Amino acid sequence: MLKTLLIFAFLCLCFAQSHPVLSAQAAPEACPRPLPGSVVTEPADLRSRNGVLKVELTAHNAKQRDGSTRYCYIDENGAASPTLRVNPGDLVILTLRNDLTDFSPGAATAAHLHMDAGKNGNSCTSDVMTRESTNLHFHGLTIPPVCHQDDVLHTSIQPGDAPFEYRFRIPENEPPGLYWYHPHIHGFTKEQVLGGASGAIIVEGLERADKAVRGLPERVLIIRDQDLLNPNAPPSKWEPVVPKMLFDRDGDAANTGTGFGKPAKDLSINFVPVPYPDYPPAVIEMRPEEQQLWRVVNASGITYLNLEILLGHTPQPLGLVAMDGVPLNENGLPRDFVDWQTHLGVPPGARVEFIVKGPPEGAAGLLVTKTVDTGAGGENDPNRAIATITVSKDAPEPPSELAASPQPLPASQMPWLGSVVPVRTRKLYFSEKLLDPNDPNSATEFYMTVEGQTPAQFDPKSGIPNIIAKQGTVEDWIIENRSSELHAFHIHQLHFMLVDYRGKPVNEPFLRDTVNVPYYDGKALEYPTVRLRMDFRDPNTVGDFVYHCHLLEHEDGGMMGLIRVEP
Numbered sequence: 119m120l121k122t123l124l125i126f127a128f129l130c131l132c133f134a135q136s137h138p139v140l141s142a143q144a145a146p147e148a149c150p151r152p153l154p155g156s157v158v159t160e161p162a163d164l165r166s167r168n169g170v171l172k173v174e175l176t177a178h179n180a181k182q183r184d185g186s187t188r189y190c191y192i193d194e195n196g197a198a199s200p201t202l203r204v205n206p207g208d209l210v211i212l213t214l215r216n217d218l219t220d221f222s223p224g225a226a227t228a229a230h231l232h233m234d235a236g237k238n239g240n241s242c243t244s245d246v247m248t249r250e251s252t253n254l255h256f257h258g259l260t261i262p263p264v265c266h267q268d269d270v271l272h273t274s275i276q277p278g279d280a281p282f283e284y285r286f287r288i289p290e291n292e293p294p295g296l297y298w299y300h301p302h303i304h305g306f307t308k309e310q311v312l313g314g315a316s317g318a319i320i321v322e323g324l325e326r327a328d329k330a331v332r333g334l335p336e337r338v339l340i341i342r343d344q345d346l347l348n349p350n351a352p353p354s355k356w357e358p359v360v361p362k363m364l365f366d367r368d369g370d371a372a373n374t375g376t377g378f379g380k381p382a383k384d385l386s387i388n389f390v391p392v393p394y395p396d397y398p399p400a401v402i403e404m405r406p407e408e409q410q411l412w413r414v415v416n417a418s419g420i421t422y423l424n425l426e427i428l429l430g431h432t433p434q435p436l437g438l439v440a441m442d443g444v445p446l447n448e449n450g451l452p453r454d455f456v457d458w459q460t461h462l463g464v465p466p467g468a469r470v471e472f473i474v475k476g477p478p479e480g481a482a483g484l485l486v487t488k489t490v491d492t493g494a495g496g497e498n499d500p501n502r503a504i505a506t507i508t509v510s511k512d513a514p515e516p517p518s519e520l521a522a523s524p525q526p527l528p529a530s531q532m533p534w535l536g537s538v539v540p541v542r543t544r545k546l547y548f549s550e551k552l553l554d555p556n557d558p559n560s561a562t563e564f565y566m567t568v569e570g571q572t573p574a575q576f577d578p579k580s581g582i583p584n585i586i587a588k589q590g591t592v593e594d595w596i597i598e599n600r601s602s603e604l605h606a607f608h609i610h611q612l613h614f615m616l617v618d619y620r621g622k623p624v625n626e627p628f629l630r631d632t633v634n635v636p637y638y639d640g641k642a643l644e645y646p647t648v649r650l651r652m653d654f655r656d657p658n659t660v661g662d663f664v665y666h667c668h669l670l671e672h673e674d675g676g677m678m679g680l681i682r683v684e685p
């Protein structure tokens with residue numbers, strides 16, 4: 119009898135394997151997500167061993183009943199969007215397999231086109247960028263912009279291509295902190311990132327740079343955005359004002375200027391959705407008055423965050439220690455430096471790492487994002503809850519904890535960026551143009567232009583750099599915003615220092631890789647600007663790479679430029 123059963127089981131297995139329909143039915147749901155109101159859990163941690171982090175990721179997507187498409191990275195153990203934990207000097211060997219499907223109407227034709235176009239089968243030079251192409255950008259890391267490392271200009275992996283190997287070394291001098299990975303296929307980045315294609319990278323050792331975080335339990339929180347689950351719902355009755363619902367030129371809910379109303383996108387925290395209009399908060403469990411390090415990525419496609427933790431109506435102190443992957447005391451501020459704030463603005467793409475103290479026993483906190491004024495042409499980012507912070511003595515601890523008595527990080531060998539004289543100053547500007555100037559609802563073209571050049575949407579095929587810089591130098595870039603909405607300037611491969619904001623010196627004593635450029639209000643005599651000190655000293659910055667707005671519909675729409683750093 120047993121033998122018969124075994125044979126039967128074997129037959130079933132063979133049958134299932136040769137009949138994709140059957141095996142598909144048995145397959146688990148692709149890109150599953152927690153329900154609204156769920157407890158926030160940490161992504162799985164993948165740690166390097168003996169100086170090597172080996173990981174196999176597959177990019178999946180799945181069409182939902184509501185018409186949206188989810189994207190996810192699944193590793194060889196089945197974990198979704200794992201956190202890659204590396205030390206400076208480690209070798210990363212990451213293979214990426216593309217299992218994406220183009221679910222758009224007319225997809226079959228597009229698929230055939232790409233199979234012809236991508237015939238050379240070389241993911242380094244395929245140049246084919248379609249809805250089902252993918253690749254990876256390692257946001258914030260100073261690694262070379264070349265194929266198999268951090269090239270996004272030509273590297274494109276198609277479904278059916280052999281698994282593609284990324285192989286790079288984390289620089290010995292990479293500052294410890296929070297970085298992230300996401301696809302960067304020109305024209306289709308927004309769709310994949312909104313769908314959930316992103317994950318965290320941690321360069322270990324923040325506790326070596328800043329004593330204040332030693333021994334703290336740490337949490338990785340990835341805040342993503344996605345299309346509204348309830349786009350037609352009226353705002354919740356508790357909202358004090360019901361603003362007029364307008365749409366911006368991208369088709370998203372426009373900035374109402376009230377802090378209320380329909381947001382452009384829903385948010386999620388570690389994939390727990392917090393949908394409009396009631397924003398049922400996710401749940402973060404802590405022990406009473408426990409201190410933790412929260413490492414937050416704004417992995418949104420277009421949503422600005424302005425994070426605050428409320429206890430009752432009182433904003434709680436947030437102890438900022440690192441931004442965009444760089445400790446705030448990188449430039450020699452005290453070894454235990456903490457910048458205590460009550461709210462933290464985080465543009466799309468940026469990261470903040472801060473100390474949080476849990477509410478006292480019997481109380482609950484609320485993690486919220488406060489409204490961000492994105493300008494008359496910007497999207498609506500209203501006030502809304504993200505997660506309640508509940509406390510109990512036996513709340514589970516996060517799986518990772520920073521070392522309690524590490525070797526202090528040696529001081530940086532490089533002179534501080536703020537004290538280096540720039541070799542030149544360049545001016546670049548963000549602008550937008552309606553295709554039909556008489557029709558405010560016509561499509562928008564997005565530009566990022568070097569002053570003196572003709573505004574043009576980024577053309578990945580052109581290969582002609584907009585800027586040529588020399589490795590070993592430092593330059594000042596003035597970024598101007600001639601449009602009526604906020605943009606987030608980001609450059610690959612390097613960090614910069616914010617020198618002036620709106621023409622006023624700020625000389626921030628720390629570094630960023632993503633910064634807000636304030637919008638033009640239509641009245642001021644001059645367009646608003648920021649001045650950035652750009653650091654091309656590292657040999658890893660040699661090559662061709664991009665700078666762009668990190669609001670992904672702007673980036674996909676052409677608000678991007680090409681820089682060549684010559685050796």
Ligand SMILES: [Cu+2]
Nearest residue numbers: 605667669672
């Ligand atoms: Cu933008």
